[in-house]
Amino acid sequence: MKEVTFGQYYPVESFVHKVDPRLKIVFLIAYITAIFLAKNFYGLAACAFVLVLTVAFSRVPILKVLRALRGIAVLILFTSVLNVFFYRGEGDPYFEWTVFAVYREGLIFSAFLVCRLVLLAMLSSMLTYTTTPVALCDGIESLLTPLKWIRFPVHAVSLIMSQALSMIPILSDETDRIKSAQMARGADFESGNPVKRVKAMIPILIPLLISAFRRAEELGEAMEARCYMGDKKRTKYKKLTFTWRDLIVFLLIAGLVTGVVLLRVYCGGVI
Template sequence: MLQDLTFGQYYPTTSLVHKLDPRTKLLLLIAYITSIFVADNFYGLAAALLFLLIAVAFSAVPFWSVLKSVKSILFLVLFTFLLNLLFYAKKEGDTTLFWRITVEGLLSATFLASRLILLVMGSSVLTLTTTPVSLTDGIESLLKPLSYVKFPVHELALIMSIALRFIPTLAEETDRIIRAQKARGGDFDTGNFFKRIKALIPILIPLLVGAFRRADELGNAMDARCYSGSRNRTKYKKLKFTFRDLLATLFTAALVAGVVLLKIFF
């Protein structure tokens, strides 16, 4: 059901990776992505893959679920692969296989496609093991220093959490409106592109009107509960770094060091 959108692709279980502080996970993901981009040969990528596999093993998420995330960008991966294969700038001494395809071009295209796949799989480990709510908390906390230069960190985080909170509500409402208009003979599945876009109006307008009504009511509810921005605000939930986070950080540091060493020596 649409209800489950709030949890994104969160895979509910308890594991070492699930229990990590969301900030740790965000920072580690950044380190992981950096190392993928620093790596300029297959040894570097292999190190990153090893790191990923160990992370997945500790997350108690089936590897298949992680792999599934690649499906949504499969087209992009293929596109990148073909583009690099066909438009590889041929150098002196390259071995041509046929037409303009070279061994070196094939390797380069594979390298770039693998990079993309590793990138997406790494990000999906984060979203599979962290609820959107705790991710929001993590991002707010990490961006906190920016609030000293008047960047609206608190407001941004609040907007994100309200958006997450209203996804199931709006999904349900959309479903209801579609049914009601179908009952009045609305047809949303046939006709050409323009006809279909036009057919969406009876759904979009009520949805929009409803969203404004909800926003208005939510605003009142927030005011009634003394909301006044970030001024004097406390936080009930505090994120805490633990021993686990230290271990994970050391482990990631090893990865980055490994990739850098591989880059230097090969």
């Protein structure tokens, strides 16, 4: 059995790891709102300060957090290049060639956007670094509970999510097995043009799909055999409870959002 790390959970004990997953999700949403409410660098500086605090109290190595930027590097490059060359400011441009022009405002605005994206990506990755997929599912289920009022099947949805998560390592093992079996029969997955390689995946995907269905059926039986009947009588062993940590985090979020709004009102826009 090989190790499969789903998501990118970084298993250490820390203040941030222990914060209630629901609050972490709310925190992320509030943080994103704050980033978009910020109209100047002071606001972003406040957001950056909160990010630094989060990373510091999570014991996740800073390099790991920076690695989250790799995924959006192309996006960052694309938006910054576009903004540098196409933003039309007032005054004289530093540089002009056909449709391309570099203005002072363009440089500032593009720097501002890059900062926004970087902060966004880093804090989002902090959520997955410090929260197990199971806890995340529990958190989402709990946050969605009010939707029960409009008969939204909250319990079913969260069960589907957590089952999908726990199927990942099993299906990944199964994929390896099928791949070896097909290779033993002479299947070639490594050579040829991209179209040919994609086509070569079909003999893996079909058995995988069939085995996923069989697993789902057997799992259903096993769940029924253990008295599963939806959430009719069901109780939960692991209850999410708020602690003093969560209070601190809550105050931090509230402080951040208020701060950013005040900075927006009193310090004006970036340009």
